[in-house]
Structures are given as structure tokens and as C-alpha cells.
Amino acid sequence: MAKREATEKKRDDKGRFRKGQSGNAGGRPKGSVSLTTLLRHALLEADPTTKKTLARQLIDSLVAEALGGNVRALEVVLERIDGPARAAVGNQDHDAQPRIVIPGSEGRRATERGDRDSDPAP
Template sequence: MSEDEDDYGVGRGRPPQHSRFKTGQSGNPGGRPKGSKSWKSVIEAELSGGVSLKEQGVELKVTKMEAFAKRLVADALAGSPRALGELLRQINLHLGEASTASSRDLPATEDDVRLLLKYAEKALQPHSAKERDDD
């Protein structure tokens, strides 16, 4: 053995010389085949594809991602609580101030709280009127 090999310390991140990968040998020889697409690239390609839709009687050609955003906003405005929550999450995530905190960790703004309270009040009105009728 040479002097370099004697001084070689085996430990974390330093495997024994005999068990290290040989030069030019891959750690995952089966691996992902060349040319195969990742899930992210497949989704991006699909969402960038065009679709035609009618909006206020006018036929528009938009990307599927734009159509998805239009549907999310329309459903939120129609009163769907799930769509409203998702829309607010997306707004905080993509349009909010850039920060290192996760969008789930961020406190709601006063405007968000007012909007949610107004929505909850409207959502509960029919139920409370029904309960009074039943009594």
C-alpha cells in the first residue's frame, strides 16, 4: 500500500477503498432510460396545450392552464368553499409577497378574514332561517 492509502480514514462519506464505485461505473446502472419524460414535463406539456371555450358567447382559444384558472375563479365566485380556499392559497403562494415562510404558515390578512367572515355569514343564513321555521 502507498502512503496515501494508509492515511485514508474510513467514516461518514468515506467508504473503504475496496467497496467504492469503480471509475466510470454508475451507482444505478438500470436507472431511468434516456429520453423518458418526467412527470413534471408531461404535466407542463399537457397544461400548455390549447383548448377552446365559450365565455360570454365568445369563443376563446386559451391554454388548459388558463382554462383551469378561469374555472377556479368562477367556482370561487359562485360560492364553492373548496374553490375559494384553493384560490386564496394560490393567490398567497404565487401573488403574495416573496418570503421564505410556507403559505400555510402565513397568517390571514385582515381582508382575507373579512372575506371569509362575510362568506360564512352568507352560508349560514339559509340554515338559521330553516331552523327558525322548524321550531
């Protein structure tokens, strides 16, 4: 109950923090580094044998895989260059008339017109 009371003192009647109060009073410790920053620094380090950064080696490897026929690697390369492919929205064939087909209705109409045998295919 003590924790709930302390939280209620920090918040107003709408549940928002009061001025000068915070839900994370200690905050992030000074000098702490995010995982993204650590990865970025690691990828920018040069390999002493090849004199290439690890990022460059990853890129070279990915491109080689794509050129070798790895479809997923090719997708990654193309997405990095042009961005992800966008799905087409709407009717792309603007001249065509929209058509709604109800399953089973085509067979009945064709039979009525005499275009098909009276026995539908199994």
C-alpha cells in the first residue's frame, strides 16, 4: 500500500504527474550506453587483418550472398536501397469493369444459356 500512496501523491486527479514529479526519479544512470551505440561502435572498428570495418565486411558478405542467388539476401539489399516494396492499393486496371462472382452462379447461368452441359464437373 505504501507504494500506491507514494504514486498517488505524485499524480493529479487525472493520473498525470504533478509539476516537478516524475515516474522515474532516478532516471537513466549517467555514462550508461545503449545497445545501439555499442553495436555502432563495434561495427565501425577495423579488422586488423583485412583493414575493413566489420560493417563493410557485413555489407560485402550480404551482397555476395545476393549475387549468389540467396533471395532473402537480395530482398534485404533492395529494401536497404529503395525501401520496402509498397502494396498496390485499389484496382490497378482502371479500364476494366469490376466483376463479382458468386461461387456456383456461373455454372447455373451457363447451363441456362445452353453454354455448358447440364451436369457440372465434380
